[in-house]
Amino acid sequence: MHVAVIGAGAVGVTAAAELAVAGAGVTVFDRGDPGSGSSGRAAGIVYDAYAEDIDAELAARSVEAFRRLSGTGGFEFVDCPYVFLAREGDEQVAEAIAGSVERMRHHGRDVEVLTADELERRFGDSLVVDDVAAAAVAHDAGWADPASYVEMMADRARAAGVEFRTGRAVGLDVDLPGVVVGATVERFDAVLVAAGAHTKQLFADAGVPVALKPYRVQALTSTTPYDGPMCFDASVDVYFRPHSTGLLGGDGTEPVEADPDDWDREADDWFVEGLGRELDTRADYALDVDRSWAGLCTATPDGDPLLGEVVDDVYVAAGWQGHGFMRAPATAAAVAEEIRGGSGIEPFAPTRFEGDEAFPIFQGMTVETGKSGESEELEESGESEESEE
Ligand SMILES: Cc1cc2nc3c(=O)[nH]c(=O)nc-3n(C[C@H](O)[C@H](O)[C@H](O)COP(=O)(O)OP(=O)(O)OC[C@H]3O[C@@H](n4cnc5c(N)ncnc54)[C@H](O)[C@@H]3O)c2cc1C
Structure with a gap:
């Protein structure tokens, strides 16, 4: 099995290492260097203090x-x-x-x-x-320090045989599935998009809306x-x-x-x-x-990540609401397991949304109060959606 991972942040490099250690061929693509996205800008706070069972389990495993x-x-x-x-x-x-x-x-x-x-x-x-x-x-x-985590994990991935192709933005082809590199589409058995803030755009360009902002x-x-x-x-x-x-x-x-x-x-x-x-x-x-x-x-609309298969053999790992680093070891392991044929984490399945939902943005670091954050879009439109966060 040969898997492409788009995005060499904390999540992408960890998933790549997990897949390679389990025997898959893995190629990681990044528009910059590993860690050059949000992972290189994160505060690095880590805790397992989550009120929901799945979050608490993933965070505890990550700690x-x-x-x-x-x-x-x-x-x-x-x-x-x-x-x-x-x-x-x-x-x-x-x-x-x-x-x-x-x-x-x-x-x-x-x-x-x-x-x-x-x-x-x-x-x-x-x-x-x-x-x-x-x-x-x-x-x-x-x-x-999240940047040093990415560096360490990228080294582990390389040692396990992962190929890194950096310095060039790539696109997604959901039909093959494949990765668009310049004018060429390279075919893979599975593609994982862990492209952080660019994830929505990559899927949109491939004709698949995902519920991310x-x-x-x-x-x-x-x-x-x-x-x-x-x-x-x-x-x-x-x-x-x-x-x-x-x-x-x-x-x-x-x-x-x-x-x-x-x-x-x-x-x-x-x-x-x-x-x-x-x-x-x-x-x-x-x-x-x-x-x-x-x-x-x-x-995401409900504050939970989009983690798992979006369409056949194309997977997503994004939507962390400011908590992506602290859960990266376990969320990446979970999506790697799903790519290898495991069942994935059902409540985080990206298919729970159509992809075109309108939703307000709530800040990530929060105590689960139901206290709604300010949303320009809501104020402007007068919509009254409630966050479940
Ligand atoms: C200021 C700040 C503070 C934070 N503090 C914390 C914290 O304390 N604790 C915590 O858990 N989280 C924190 N976060 C959130 C955390 O940074 C993210 O959730 C996490 O780093 C996400 O990792 P990732 O691998 O999903 O994405 P990223 O690290 O963003 O990686 C995505 C990668 O995809 C690449 N890419 C994008 N598009 C393409 C393309 N077309 N082709 C090729 N490559 C592409 C990018 O270059 C990037 O390297 C913070 C974030 C910020 C900005």
Whole structure:
């Protein structure tokens, strides 16, 4: 069996390595270098704190894989607790934290609700907590540099016999199936499209709509030291973690569909200023920006990924809602297994959508509240679809 993988991000290289180790011939295509898409721009936050069973299972397996791979090929996974919290006055999110922690624990995740005293005692040295209404901590969590993960996994893939063809954008042919390279279509037994923000476009050009929208998010690093826990302040949608330069923080979601070929790679002033304010409030932290940037994530109508067969022998792995890196080891393994004849993950099957659905974009990092994000499209059209997120 010879499989083509379009996209050498965290997902594509992991799937390629899995397929090759299982005996398949694999060719990976990337328009740039491995990791040059969203994986090279990601914050690298990893946790297994998901309230839904499949997510929790995939995330837990991924945390295990990150720990196992840490120390190989320049890749390091740093264990670090993940605190998520709601501010006083934000009752909806505060209640959602309690409810989702119960479900996470039900799925065997090592997550606990913290009383105000516990929060102060355990994290009061690095976080300001006197305005916190509800908080929880996930222990199976940590951070890593996603670019070094891709590099390490690409090396493993090469060692298992995977061929990499980089530096050229390719197209998709769903009939053969095949990969369009310039004027030629190369035939494969199966094609996996793991092309991140370009995935929708690749399928659209091949005449197959998929329910995906790229959207822009932002992050920065700062040189002031920070050695506290990873933290997500769900009331203001801001996250931060320790980083080799000091701190990495982000969100700055723009909830509108982005053009994957024409978007602003620089962070906006409003994002940098806003994050500076929130870091001061939450961690008494003085922002001293080292680098700031934007990147693209992909949204789906229900917030779950599109993972599996779209049409005969053509597969997709995309739509991670800002959580693609932390689940990459397990989601890539799952789609590789499906390509080899396994059953796949039914609730994530891309065929659950027609592909032409209208849907609003919700930011990825969130506590599952049902709290709706702002959506320009909804505001403009007056539509009233509800996200299940
Ligand atoms: C600022 C930011 C912070 C983030 N933080 C986190 C986080 O903390 N934790 C987390 O889990 N996730 C995070 N994410 C999300 C994460 O980056 C993505 O979900 C993940 O990297 C997706 O990996 P991927 O392999 O699917 O896609 P990508 O890494 O985007 O890879 C797709 C590849 O396809 C290639 N490609 C596209 N079109 C073509 C074509 N026509 N021909 C050939 N190649 C093509 C691209 O060059 C690219 O290399 C963040 C994202 C951003 C932008």
